[in-house]
Amino acid sequence: MRPSRPLAAAALRPALEALPEGVLRAKGLLVVDGAAVLVQRVGRRLAITPCDAALEPALVLIGDEAVWDGAAALAALGLSS
Secondary structure (H helix, E strand, C coil): CEECCCECHHHHHHHHHCCCCCEEEEEEEEEECCEEEEEEEECCEEEEEECCCCCCCEEEEEECCHHHHHHHHHHCCCEEC
16 A cells, blocks of 8 residues: 555554454555654554655555455555555
8 A cells, every 4th residue: 555645643553553353464664744654563563663764655454355444444544555
């Protein structure tokens, strides 16, 4: 998934925490509140940490069919596949 507009931490964290259980992993580099961050979610553990990456922002979801529901929920934030 790639962002189509700026992302806000206040909206991103709750959305990632609410992903369906079938989303086993989420990982990527995003620009949140104007700063580059590394997003890592494994099971119910979520870490959003600052990073100095100069890569194209993107987030990958890994899991079963629930990935599509998770992607739909994140689309409301401006992330699209």
